[in-house]
Amino acid sequence: MLSLHGKTVAITGASGGIGEATARLLARRGAAVVLAARRSERIDAIARDIREEGGRAATCVVDVTKAEDLQRLVSAAIDRYGRIDVLVNNAGIAPISPLADLDTEGWSAMIDVNLRGMLNGVAAALPVFREQGAGHLVSIVSVAGLYGASPTMAVYAATKNAVRTVHEGLRRESTDGVVRTTAISPGYIRTDLADSMTDPRIREQTRKHMDVAGIPPAAVARAVAFALEQPDDVEIGEINVRPTVQA
Numbered sequence: 001m002l003s004l005h006g007k008t009v010a011i012t013g014a015s016g017g018i019g020e021a022t023a024r025l026l027a028r029r030g031a032a033v034v035l036a037a038r039r040s041e042r043i044d045a046i047a048r049d050i051r052e053e054g055g056r057a058a059t060c061v062v063d064v065t066k067a068e069d070l071q072r073l074v075s076a077a078i079d080r081y082g083r084i085d086v087l088v089n090n091a092g093i094a095p096i097s098p099l100a101d102l103d104t105e106g107w108s109a110m111i112d113v114n115l116r117g118m119l120n121g122v123a124a125a126l127p128v129f130r131e132q133g134a135g136h137l138v139s140i141v142s143v144a145g146l147y148g149a150s151p152t153m154a155v156y157a158a159t160k161n162a163v164r165t166v167h168e169g170l171r172r173e174s175t176d177g178v179v180r181t182t183a184i185s186p187g188y189i190r191t192d193l194a195d196s197m198t199d200p201r202i203r204e205q206t207r208k209h210m211d212v213a214g215i216p217p218a219a220v221a222r223a224v225a226f227a228l229e230q231p232d233d234v235e236i237g238e239i240n241v242r243p244t245v246q247a
């Protein structure tokens with residue numbers, strides 16, 4: 001029996017990187033996956049691939065900054081597969097820069113996607129989880145916020161730490177056993193995340209780190225699968241996944 005058979009998992013930011021790897025792995029382990037992102041052609045192609053491999057996959061075009069898009073995603077999962085067991089809040093951007101640059105647009109964008117996007121997901125999924133009597137929220141945060149913020153990462157790390165705090169709040173409000181929460185903190189993972197970095201020097205530096213030390217996004221996908229494969233009375237609260245060689 002496949003370990004995730006019977007679970008329906010919606011994944012934001014599934015058009016590439018960690019979200020795509022997670023969708024592919026969870027589908028291989030038996031979950032029905034609903035891939036969400038703005039780039040419809042990419043999620044459609046990945047879903048097609050998954051179906052050709054024998055998996056179950058649907059898509060939903062979603063901009064996580066829009067609350068109604070997350071409502072549509074949850075409805076799409078229920079319409080297609082009858083329920084939504086897991087929301088993987090993975091969509092994220094990292095237009096990082098030194099605070100002194102005053103990139104207020106980048107700050108707002110990170111708050112809107114990384115934090116408000118997650119809250120939009122909570123608002124859409126939580127009532128359904130409660131109605132179903134079960135549900136699991138997984139967020140992809142970052143090691144960037146774990147030990148205070150390193151230079152250029154302050155606002156990015158702040159958004160990730162805010163998500164961590166919301167997770168802890170949700171966990172403490174859910175001790176009736178209905179809702180489980182898992183926050184996964186990746187280190188350097190080889191994805192396109194550096195493309196969202198506006199400062200060319202930081203972008204190139206990050207790309208170099210990712211090329212030299214980065215590990216594949218499947219490493220994070222396996223951590224997501226591990227959290228989802230636990231029995232109902234076991235909650236994996238936090239996992240850090242970083243390259244062995246990362247400082």
Ligand SMILES: NC(=O)c1ccc[n+]([C@@H]2O[C@H](COP(=O)([O-])OP(=O)(O)OC[C@H]3O[C@@H](n4cnc5c(N)ncnc54)[C@H](OP(=O)(O)O)[C@@H]3O)[C@@H](O)[C@H]2O)c1
Nearest residue numbers: 013015017018037038039063064091092142189191192193
């Ligand atoms: N790579 C790393 O080293 C690393 C380390 C720590 C944490 N993380 C976190 O891991 C998560 C995934 O990032 P990644 O590394 O896989 O980067 P990625 O390849 O750039 O993927 C980011 C995903 O987010 C989606 N996205 C961005 N803005 C969105 C919006 N407004 N609405 C919906 N989707 C949106 C993108 O899809 P569309 O553009 O198609 O919408 C894309 O699928 C992020 O939360 C990131 O902060 C990554």
